Structure formats: C-alpha cells, structure tokens
Amino acid sequence: MSTILHEDVGSGILRRMKEGGFDFASVHPIEFYAIFPDQDRALKATRNFRGESLHAQVTERDEGDWYLQVSKVMHVTPAGIGDFAQDLESVVIPLGGELDGWGVTQQINAASSQE
Secondary structure (H helix, E strand, C coil): CCHHHHHHHHCCHHHHHHHCCCCCCCCEEEEEEEEECCHHHHHHHHCCCCECCEEEEEEECCCCCEEEEEEEEECCCHHHHHHHHHHHHHHHHHHCCEEEEEEECCCCCHHHHCC
C-alpha cells in the first residue's frame, strides 16, 4: 500500500472528520485518485472498477497526463479505505500510474454551522 495513503488514513484525518461532525454511521461515496501518463492506461484501469457501488471516470489534466477518479460507496473506516486503496494500487502501478490520494465530501447541516 502507498505510504502517503497509509499516513493519510492513520494520521488523524478521520479523527478531525469526527470532530467536525462527520456521519460515520452512513455510507458515503469516497473518491480515490490516480494519475496516468496516457489516456489508454487510465481507461484500462477503469475496467477493474465497475459495479453497483463503484464509478470510475477518466479526465485529462492540464499537465497533459490523465486523472482516474474511482468513487466507491462505503462506510468511512481506516481499514475500508486502506483495503480499497491497496486494491486500486495493485491495478494502477502495473499500468504505470500512481496513486494520488482520496477524499470524501462532508455535508454540513445548517444547525451545526450556525453554532
């Protein structure tokens, strides 16, 4: 598993999300990112990430390389994020890509944002 991604999961990000009121009881679409040198390799990677709770898309970046975004609907847990990132890495690295992190959108309810 990527060192950067492992540090992201274990370095307190989830703790800060909890402090910010993140709803860990619900499932959320978590976005995982990878960068590829060309469109063909990025598209090949998408073939591994299809299904009811998965969505993959490829876009060109300003730098000329290609961005793969894989969205997986799941509970936000260190183990879940780490396991999926490891699965993603096992597809991305052999195709010449590199992982570029993960993220999840946190909904802020109006009541807590006014306190």
